[in-house]
Amino acid sequence: MKDQNVKQKSPVSWIMTFAGRYKKLYTTSVAAAAAGVVCGVIPYFIMGDVIHRLVEGNRNWQDYLTSGIWMAVFWTLRIICHSVSTTCSHKATFHVLGELRRQLCDKLSKVPLGYVKDMPSGSLKNIMMERTDSIETTLAHILPEFTANILAPVLVFLYMLTIDWKMALISLITLPLGMLCYCLMMIGYEENYRNVVTKTKTLNDTAVEYINGIEVIKAFGKAKSSYERFVKAAKEGASCYVEWMRKCDIPFSLAMTLTPCTALTVLPFGGYFVMRGSLAPEDFVMIVLLSVGLVQPLITCMSYSDDIGKLKTIIGEVTGVLTQEELIRPETDRKEPEDYSVVLENVRFGYHEKEVLHGISMKIESGTMAALVGPSGSGKSTIAKLIASLWDVKDGSIRIGGVNIKDLSLEEYNRKVAYVSQDNYLFDDTIRENIRMGREGASDAEVEEVARRSGCHDFIMQLENGYDTVVGSSGGHLSGGERQRIAIARAMLKDAPIIILDEATAYTDPENEALIQASVARLVRGKTLIVIAHRLSTVSDADRIFVIEDGRVNASGTHKELLKENDLYRRMWEAHISVKDTAGSSRMEGGSRNA
Ligand SMILES: Nc1ncnc2c1ncn2[C@@H]1O[C@H](COP(=O)(O)OP(=O)(O)OP(=O)(O)O)[C@@H](O)[C@H]1O
Numbered sequence: 115m116k117d118q119n120v121k122q123k124s125p126v127s128w129i130m131t132f133a134g135r136y137k138k139l140y141t142t143s144v145a146a147a148a149a150g151v152v153c154g155v156i157p158y159f160i161m162g163d164v165i166h167r168l169v170e171g172n173r174n175w176q177d178y179l180t181s182g183i184w185m186a187v188f189w190t191l192r193i194i195c196h197s198v199s200t201t202c203s204h205k206a207t208f209h210v211l212g213e214l215r216r217q218l219c220d221k222l223s224k225v226p227l228g229y230v231k232d233m234p235s236g237s238l239k240n241i242m243m244e245r246t247d248s249i250e251t252t253l254a255h256i257l258p259e260f261t262a263n264i265l266a267p268v269l270v271f272l273y274m275l276t277i278d279w280k281m282a283l284i285s286l287i288t289l290p291l292g293m294l295c296y297c298l299m300m301i302g303y304e305e306n307y308r309n310v311v312t313k314t315k316t317l318n319d320t321a322v323e324y325i326n327g328i329e330v331i332k333a334f335g336k337a338k339s340s341y342e343r344f345v346k347a348a349k350e351g352a353s354c355y356v357e358w359m360r361k362c363d364i365p366f367s368l369a370m371t372l373t374p375c376t377a378l379t380v381l382p383f384g385g386y387f388v389m390r391g392s393l394a395p396e397d398f399v400m401i402v403l404l405s406v407g408l409v410q411p412l413i414t415c416m417s418y419s420d421d422i423g424k425l426k427t428i429i430g431e432v433t434g435v436l437t438q439e440e441l442i443r444p445e446t447d448r449k450e451p452e453d454y455s456v457v458l459e460n461v462r463f464g465y466h467e468k469e470v471l472h473g474i475s476m477k478i479e480s481g482t483m484a485a486l487v488g489p490s491g492s493g494k495s496t497i498a499k500l501i502a503s504l505w506d507v508k509d510g511s512i513r514i515g516g517v518n519i520k521d522l523s524l525e526e527y528n529r530k531v532a533y534v535s536q537d538n539y540l541f542d543d544t545i546r547e548n549i550r551m552g553r554e555g556a557s558d559a560e561v562e563e564v565a566r567r568s569g570c571h572d573f574i575m576q577l578e579n580g581y582d583t584v585v586g587s588s589g590g591h592l593s594g595g596e597r598q599r600i601a602i603a604r605a606m607l608k609d610a611p612i613i614i615l616d617e618a619t620a621y622t623d624p625e626n627e628a629l630i631q632a633s634v635a636r637l638v639r640g641k642t643l644i645v646i647a648h649r650l651s652t653v654s655d656a657d658r659i660f661v662i663e664d665g666r667v668n669a670s671g672t673h674k675e676l677l678k679e680n681d682l683y684r685r686m687w688e689a690h691i692s693v694k695d696t697a698g699s700s701r702m703e704g705g706s707r708n709a
Contacts, residue, residue, distance in 0.1 A: 125425050128433075129253060132210045132217070139206035140257055143199045147258035150195030151265045157185040158407070159273065162400045169396040199258040207254040211246055217436060218242050224440040224524065227504040240318050241435060245428050252421040260418060263411035270408050277397050277404075284383045285376045285405040289412070292373025296416050299365035303423050306358045311427055313351040320347040373413055376405040441506050443524045451515025451522075453480035454530070454611040454642045456501060461510035463500060470496055472665045473510065478658065480515065483643040485653035487686065488662035494646045495535075497662065498616045501644065502533035514612070532610040536617040538601030540592070545574055546581040548600055552607030561607065568603035569633045570596070599630060606634070612642045650690040659683070 130137055160181050167177060218241070222230055230238065274282035324331070324340050331340045380402055387393035393401075456478040463471040471493050478484040486494040499505055501512060503519055512519045519527060532552075540548050549561045556564075562581065565571045573596060577583040585591050585600075592600070605613060615634070631652055634643075647653050654673040661668040661676065661683050669680040676683040 125422060125429060126257070128429050129210060129257075132213045133206055134209070134213060136206040136209040139202040139209075143202035143206065143258045144261050146195045146199035146202065147261045148265055150192045150199060151262045151269065153188045153192040153195060155266060155269045155273070156188045158270065158404060160185050160188075161403070162273075162277070162396075165396045165399055169394075196258075196262075199262075200254070203258050204254045207250060210253060211250060214246055214432060215242055218246075218432065221436055221438065221440070224443075225438045226441055226506060227499065229438055237315060237319060238435070239322075240315065241431050245431060249425055249428050252418075252425050256418060256421065256425075260415060263415045266411045267408050270404050274401060274404050274408070277400055278387075278393055281380065281384055281387070281393065281397075281401045284379050285401065285408060287379045288372050288375045289409065292369045292371075293416075295365045295369035295372060296419075299362045299369065300419060303419075304426070306361075307423050307427055310351070310355050310358065311431075313347070313354045317344075317347040317351045320344045369416070370413070373416075374409045376409055377402070380405045441503065441524065442520055443527070444521065446523050447517075447526050448521035449517045451517045451530075453515045455480040455513075455515055456484075456612065456642060456644065457513040457516075458497070458501075459511050459513070461497075461500065461507045461512065463496060463505065463508050469508075470665050471500075474662075474665070474667055475510075476660050476667055476670065478642060478644060480642055481640050482657035483638075483645065483653075483655075485656035485659045486644065486646045486662055487650060487653065487659055487683070488668070489686075492662045493665045494662050495616050498533070498535075498614050498644065498646055501612075502531055502614055503527050504533075529608075530610055531612045531614065532605035532608045533614045534598075534601050534605045534616065536598075538598065538604075540585045540597055540600060542584065542586060544579075544582045544584055545577070545600060548585060549604045549607055552604040553609065556607055564607045564637075565600075565603045567633055567637055568599060568606050569630050570599040570603055573599070602630065602634065606637045610641075612644070613638055614644045616646045617648065650687055661686075 130140070133140055164178060164181050222238070271282060271286075274285065320343055324344050327340070384393060384398045384401060388395055388398050456476075458474050458476045461471055461474040462469060474493075474497060476484075486497060488494055496505075500507055503524065506520070514522065514527075514530065522530075541551070545565075546558065546561055549565060550556050552564075553560075558581075562571065565574060565581075574581055574583070583591070585597075602615070605615075645653050645656065653659060656673070658670055659673060659676055660670045661680055663682060668682055669676060671679065677687060
């Protein structure tokens with residue numbers, strides 16, 4: 115399905131877009147609902163016939179018994195049809211919801227990382243879970259019940275026309291008045307509903323932020339102000355809803371009172387026609403009975419307009435996600451890279467409107483180690499993320515082994531590149547499974563081997579359940595350094611030919627960092643390694659160091675060359691050495707004090 119096709123569709127065709135091979139179930143559901151309506155109306159015809167026979171003086175009780183049995187049969191059939199109809203529509207609806215979530219999940223893996231990161235943390239989850247769930251009842255009931263509730267009064271009205279056309283029309287007099295009141299209530303519906311949705315979203319995002327940021331909130335004594343923000347959002351959400359409901363009160367009550375009042379017109383006019391002799395008393399009784407059943411289904415239909423409004427808003431939100439621009443990639447590789455060299459040619463990129471990379475060009479030979487260094491905010495991580503294909507360049511190109519990465523499929527590309535950042539996410543699973551995520555199907559022995567070689571086996575074995583220790587949500591049961599080491603082991607298990615380490619050891623103490631570096635160096639031998647590190651000593655033996663300043667490559671070369679030729683690098687190196695010296699001497703001072 116092309117996502118663009120999802121845009122601007124009516125709710126029914128939108129549902130059908132996701133129903134796939136379950137479309138037939140919806141068709142069956144509607145057909146069964148229609149059959150149920152016919153079965154539900156036939157007893158009225160039989161009833162009319164019974165009244166006629168009674169008035170004509172028929173005293174044969176067997177005739178009435180047969181009519182009663184037929185009425186029971188049709189009512190039973192009506193219940194069976196209703197049950198078939200709802201079963202089919204529910205089955206189809208659960209498939210639609212499943213498909214919807216699958217497409218949303220799939221979409222998130224194809225859109226640029228920035229889109230996901232820029233959304234408040236609660237919003238996407240809210241769209242995928244709560245909001246999608248909330249349309250289940252509407253989706254399951256709308257098609258069969260709308261059909262039934264429209265078709266039934268139409269059939270009843272047609273039947274009334276055959277009895278007495280004037281009385282049939284008279285029975286509808288209050289309907290337009292009721293509808294008018296209902297329409298008045300619906301003025302500004304979409305805007306009001308959107309308003310409620312926005313307020314609910316704000317409340318949701320505030321709650322998620324409050325929970326996610328609880329550590330900072332406590333540490334900085336912000337509990338009161340954060341709680342107040344949450345309460346304010348809750349109050350605004352509630353008052354916006356109450357205000358809307360208050361506006362609806364009078365027109366809604368009038369609509370609900372006027373619409374079913376068929377008796378107001380049918381009784382006086384019918385009585386008058388009977389007295390004048392232009393309407394048979396038995397037809398009058400029948401018209402009164404039918405007029406009662408004429409309006410109720412229409413009221414039920416009107417009550418769906420609320421659900422349809424909600425459905426439209428949710429369709430808008432879901433299509434908003436589904437129509438997001440994806441990273442432009444083919445399904446399969448258009449060309450096979452010759453090697454694993456990485457070349458950036460005049461790359462320009464910006465988050466939103468602000469450009470942060472202003473024409474970056476660099477060449478990293480296959481199988482070598484390159485380092486990106488530079489002041490904070492100069493664009494190092496952005497370059498790494500572009501190479502890892504988390505965003506698309508705005509201008510220029512990135513080539514792997516001579517092939518533009520836009521000509522490589524995302525799936526294949528992900529196999530070729532392993533990216534480890536400062537904040538690698540660990541899933542709430544065991545350490546073993548978190549490492550195994552690097553290569554599906556890796557054996558326990560392979561997982562342990564890579565952990566040993568990445569220098570995390572020892573600390574894992576000290577945990578209560580070793581490799582079977584569950585790391586908690588986002589790896590919260592582990593320290594920052596431990597999380598990073600596991601993320602490195604996971605990337606090493608992937609065994610990708612290009613490895614990007616973006617401050618991957620930032621949380622690790624210098625001793626452990628040196629250990630990890632040595633392990634990584636052994637593990638990545640022969641691969642292309644791109645490292646970003648603030649501690650310059652950890653990258654001084656890189657084959658090539660790129661000095662990034664303000665979104666541009668200021669210089670490149672080996673450590674020795676840059677020390678000799680580049681002012682910025684020399685200053686950074688001197689600052690790094692003096693910090694190291696200070697840290698070293700204070701450690702020594704601390705040591706002598708302790709001695
Ligand atoms: N998601 C984002 N949205 C908007 N601007 C961003 C985003 N990520 C980074 N930036 C901006 O882009 C610029 C480059 O950031 P980047 O993280 O690439 O720098 P860096 O050199 O890696 O910094 P550091 O060494 O501190 O990690 C900065 O001005 C930063 O504020």
